[in-house]
Amino acid sequence: xxxxxxxxxxxxxxxxxxxxxxxxxxxxxxxxxxxxxxxxxxxxxxxxxxxxxxxxxxxxxxxxxxxxxxxxxxxxxxxxxxxxxxxxxxxxxxxxxxxxxxxxxxxxxxxxxxxxxxxxxxxxxxxxxxxxxxxxxxxxxxxxxxxxxxxxxxxxxxxxxxxxxxxxxxxxxxxxxxxxxxxxxxxxxxxxxxxxxxxxxxxxxxxxxxxxxxxxxxxxxxxxxxxxxxxxxxxxxxxxxxxxxxxxxxxxxxxxxxxxxxxxxxxxxxxxxxxxxxxxxxxxxxxxxxxxxxxxxxxxxxxxxxxxxxxxxxxxxxxxxxxxxxxxxxxxxxxxxxxxxxxxxxxxxxxxxxxxxxxxxxxxxxxxxxxxxxxxxxxxxxxxxxxxxxxxxxxxxxxxxxxxxxxxxxxxxxxxxxxxxxxxxxxxxxxxxxxxxxxxxxxxxxxxxxxxxxxxxxxxxxxxxxxxxxxxxxxxxxxxxxxxxxxxxxxxxxxxxxxxxxxxxxxxxxxxxxxxxxxxxxxxxxxxxxxxxxxxxxxxxxxxxxxxxxxxxxxxxxxxxxxxxxxxxxxxxxxxxxxxxxxxxxxxxxxxxxxxxxxxxxxxxxxxxxxxxxxxxxxxxxxxxxxxxxxxxxxxxxxxxxxxxxxxxxxxxxxxxxxxxxxxxxxxxxxxxxxxxxxxxxxxxxxxxxxxxxxxxxxxxxxxxxxxxxxxxxxxxxxxxxxxxxxxxxxxxxxxxxxxxxxxxxxxxxxxxxxxxxxxxxxxxxxxxxxxxxxxxxxxxxxxxxxxxxxxxxxxxxxxxxxxxxxxxxxxxxxxxxxxxxxxxxxxxxxxxxxxxxxxxxxxxxxxxxxxxxxxxxxxxxxxxx
Numbered sequence: 001x002x003x004x005x006x007x008x009x010x011x012x013x014x015x016x017x018x019x020x021x022x023x024x025x026x027x028x029x030x031x032x033x034x035x036x037x038x039x040x041x042x043x044x045x046x047x048x049x050x051x052x053x054x055x056x057x058x059x060x061x062x063x064x065x066x067x068x069x070x071x072x073x074x075x076x077x078x079x080x081x082x083x084x085x086x087x088x089x090x091x092x093x094x095x096x097x098x099x100x101x102x103x104x105x106x107x108x109x110x111x112x113x114x115x116x117x118x119x120x121x122x123x124x125x126x127x128x129x130x131x132x133x134x135x136x137x138x139x140x141x142x143x144x145x146x147x148x149x150x151x152x153x154x155x156x157x158x159x160x161x162x163x164x165x166x167x168x169x170x171x172x173x174x175x176x177x178x179x180x181x182x183x184x185x186x187x188x189x190x191x192x193x194x195x196x197x198x199x200x201x202x203x204x205x206x207x208x209x210x211x212x213x214x215x216x217x218x219x220x221x222x223x224x225x226x227x228x229x230x231x232x233x234x235x236x237x238x239x240x241x242x243x244x245x246x247x248x249x250x251x252x253x254x255x256x257x258x259x260x261x262x263x264x265x266x267x268x269x270x271x272x273x274x275x276x277x278x279x280x281x282x283x284x285x286x287x288x289x290x291x292x293x294x295x296x297x298x299x300x301x302x303x304x305x306x307x308x309x310x311x312x313x314x315x316x317x318x319x320x321x322x323x324x325x326x327x328x329x330x331x332x333x334x335x336x337x338x339x340x341x342x343x344x345x346x347x348x349x350x351x352x353x354x355x356x357x358x359x360x361x362x363x364x365x366x367x368x369x370x371x372x373x374x375x376x377x378x379x380x381x382x383x384x385x386x387x388x389x390x391x392x393x394x395x396x397x398x399x400x401x402x403x404x405x406x407x408x409x410x411x412x413x414x415x416x417x418x419x420x421x422x423x424x425x426x427x428x429x430x431x432x433x434x435x436x437x438x439x440x441x442x443x444x445x446x447x448x449x450x451x452x453x454x455x456x457x458x459x460x461x462x463x464x465x466x467x468x469x470x471x472x473x474x475x476x477x478x479x480x481x482x483x484x485x486x487x488x489x490x491x492x493x494x495x496x497x498x499x500x501x502x503x504x505x506x507x508x509x510x511x512x513x514x515x516x517x518x519x520x521x522x523x524x525x526x527x528x529x530x531x532x533x534x535x536x537x538x539x540x541x542x543x544x545x546x547x548x549x550x551x552x553x554x555x556x557x558x559x560x561x562x563x564x565x566x567x568x569x570x571x572x573x574x575x576x577x578x579x580x581x582x583x584x585x586x587x588x589x590x591x592x593x594x595x596x597x598x599x600x601x602x603x604x605x606x607x608x609x610x611x612x613x614x615x616x617x618x619x620x621x622x623x624x625x626x627x628x629x630x631x632x633x634x635x636x637x638x639x640x641x642x643x644x645x646x647x648x649x650x651x652x653x654x655x656x657x658x659x660x661x662x663x664x665x666x667x668x669x670x671x672x673x674x675x676x677x678x679x680x681x682x683x684x685x686x687x688x689x690x691x692x693x694x695x696x697x698x699x700x701x702x703x704x705x706x707x708x709x710x711x712x713x714x715x716x717x718x719x720x721x722x723x724x725x726x727x728x729x730x731x732x733x734x735x736x737x738x739x740x741x742x743x744x745x746x747x748x749x750x751x752x753x754x755x756x757x758x759x760x761x762x763x764x765x766x767x768x769x770x771x772x773x774x775x776x777x778x779x780x781x782x783x784x785x786x787x788x789x790x791x792x793x794x795x796x797x798x799x800x801x802x803x804x805x806x807x808x809x810x811x812x813x814x815x816x817x818x819x820x821x822x823x824x825x826x827x828x829x830x831x832x833x834x835x836x837x838x839x840x841x842x843x844x845x846x847x848x849x850x851x852x853x854x855x856x857x858x859x860x861x862x863x864x865x866x
């Protein structure tokens with residue numbers, strides 16, 4: 001049997017032997033392409049090559065591209081595990097020609113590979129071409145000699161591909177494999193084509209036209225070829241199985257998942273879901289995506305939680321999913337070294353997310369089961385969908401999965417209505433404005449940047465923009481934008497803020513308050529101070545050197561800190577964002593837990609050691625392959641051309657960076673971390689100071705220590721022990737106070753027990769205890785439940801305009817009365833809400849004046865439930 005790994009290798013080597021360059025798979029996060037959530041085809045990394053805006057050193061290429069289809073336009077998530085060929089992750093084998101060979105060669109390569117290299121019987125292969133593509137039809141029928149009975153012309157959009165509404169497009173030719181008469185389905189192009197007998201394995205796209213805005217198609221001067229074949233589909237054929245989940249790669253993962261979940265039935269659909277999902281989750285994390293509540297991170301979270309729910313369905317109550325990473329590494333780590341390199345990080349991220357979801361999974365399933373039991377029809381309401389999503393972290397497609405298993409529907413429109421209400425609230429409270437307008441500056445660029453070497457240059461004005469319109473002359477004090485032919489001003493990018501400074505000539509002065517970039521054009525933003533300026537005027541552009549100097553200290557320190565983080569925490573650390581201004585540096589990075597004091601200290605020492613060594617910095621332009629060979633770090637999600645700027649600081653820090661930096665690390669002076677915090681799941685943030693600002697922080701800290709020592713009447717040497725002594729004394733007094741309050745409350749509890757009302761054999765008590773905190777209320781409820789036997793108890797207290805409520809129900813009664821429902825009877829009347837277990841629940845409110853009325857409602861409500 002030919003393994004999946006061998007098939008991948010055979011494909012790449014076949015095309016390499018035919019003059020193609022093997023190009024590594026691009027990341028699953030497309031660089032600088034807001035139109036795509038994930039890389040979903042082999043051509044994505046070559047999009048700009050096909051459009052003509054990117055040049056490569058090769059004209060033919062071959063790849064095995066990692067792809068994800070989950071979320072966005074191509075979303076296979078809900079079908080995964082229930083069909084033979086739907087996956088969230090797959091590998092697309094493809095060969096490409098960028099104006100080199102065309103239809104004849106592409107068709108011959110495909111036929112030769114399938115029939116000769118991997119040995120598929122020619123009589124099993126069927127072919128379609130676009131209805132009007134006579135050239136491709138002639139090649140198939142006359143050059144290849146395909147039997148006309150296994151050939152069809154298709155006039156639908158399935159056989160015509162386009163990159164968008166405009167741009168490169170062209171006809172396709174698709175190759176199908178016939179699995180034989182034992183499987184239902186008709187040949188392609190027939191009404192029965194949707195069956196499973198004839199399976200598409202290879203799509204050859206011939207890009208020969210450019211469609212304009214009027215829909216007219218013009219022949220391209222250099223037609224190109226883009227092909228794609230699913231590795232999993234080809235493996236199924238070569239391994240003589242009909243279902244992709246029966247190939248070697250999936251079977252190994254399914255067996256591992258079965259062992260971890262203690263499942264005997266290897267055909268269980270939940271095992272297929274888990275085996276599929278570990279691939280997409282692992283490689284998304286490898287490529288820098290982390291679980292979150294928005295964008296790509298939320299898609300990852302949905303997939304992880306779907307896998308965890310299927311494990312739960314198999315009876316596995318503990319975290320298991322992350323343990324599949326080692327099996328995946330054995331299967332795919334050789335082909336994708338980045339997986340092997342980051343496998344421990346991947347496992348940690350998955351385990352943390354799994355454990356986090358487990359905390360709400362049981363609770364959410366109970367809510368869902370209760371909702372299903374109370375349903376009048378066969379549709380789970382939008383309100384329930386939203387509650388599960390908002391409170392218990394259930395993605396709506398996860399709930400839809402469960403509904404499908406029960407033969408139920410979900411009210412997606414009702415869910416969307418609830419989401420719109422939430423988004424409206426979020427927008428109303430947002431502090432942020434809209435993204436700035438993009439100007440038509442095609443004829444004014446690029447701006448030649450001189451700021452690496454010069455702080456002042458003579459330049460000419462090529463455009464002036466005010467009130468979102470281009471003008472010829474500026475003679476007022478309103479905010480304006482000036483575009484220059486060349487500039488020393490750095491436009492904000494890569495986390496570094498834009499320069500400030502002055503544009504001036506003998507008759508005018510323009511204060512630059514910010515510099516931004518639009519593509520390759522620098523926008524000098526500010527106000528005219530004196531005189532007037534016109535397009536074509538010559539002036540002196542001078543940056544504020546003090547501002548630039550402060551910024552570059554922080555930028556270079558950011559690079560040193562990034563290297564230190566990777567050295568101390570591990571190379572799973574990836575930059576997730578940064579802000580480098582004159583005051584401080586802020587750096588967001590991937591890491592799964594807070595940094596310890598020891599780790600922060602080691603990072604500070606390592607960076608300051610590099611500063612004291614006064615290491616040189618150097619920048620060099622090189623092609624991307626050479627840059628990768630140096631080990632240069634690239635910014636996650638950033639798009640780079642073939643030529644990049646590599647910045648080296650000493651021997652440890654090598655990054656792709658277009659920013660400005662110190663000449664030697666000694667210029668930084670000193671480095672001090674002032675904040676370390678989490679900003680999202682798996683993302684930490686550090687803020688730090690450099691130079692004189694770091695020294696000022698040291699002095700401020702020293703002064704505060706002196707002041708604290710004076711207040712505590714201790715020397716600085718004894719300050720820590722004195723604080724510990726006071727802390728211990730205070731904690732002991734707090735414990736004594738709590739014990740006293742508890743004893744008083746329990747005495748009151750004994751008295752309260754006499755106030756319980758018998759309701760059909762259950763002792764019901766609702767009362768308020770002044771001055772009791774939430775812990776005391778809970779302990780008292782437990783005490784009363786034990787004392788009363790069969791009971792439902794609600795205790796509350798109010799302080800500073802807030803109400804605290806605890807409800808408890810003895811376990812024998814929870815099938816009739818649930819504490820979560822009971823506590824909300826009181827909470828809702830007090831302007832709040834709550835929740836918890838069936839036997840104990842907690843709530844709060846902000847209408848203490850309503851508390852007596854709310855407590856009075858408890859007994860009637862219990863009566864109504866019995």
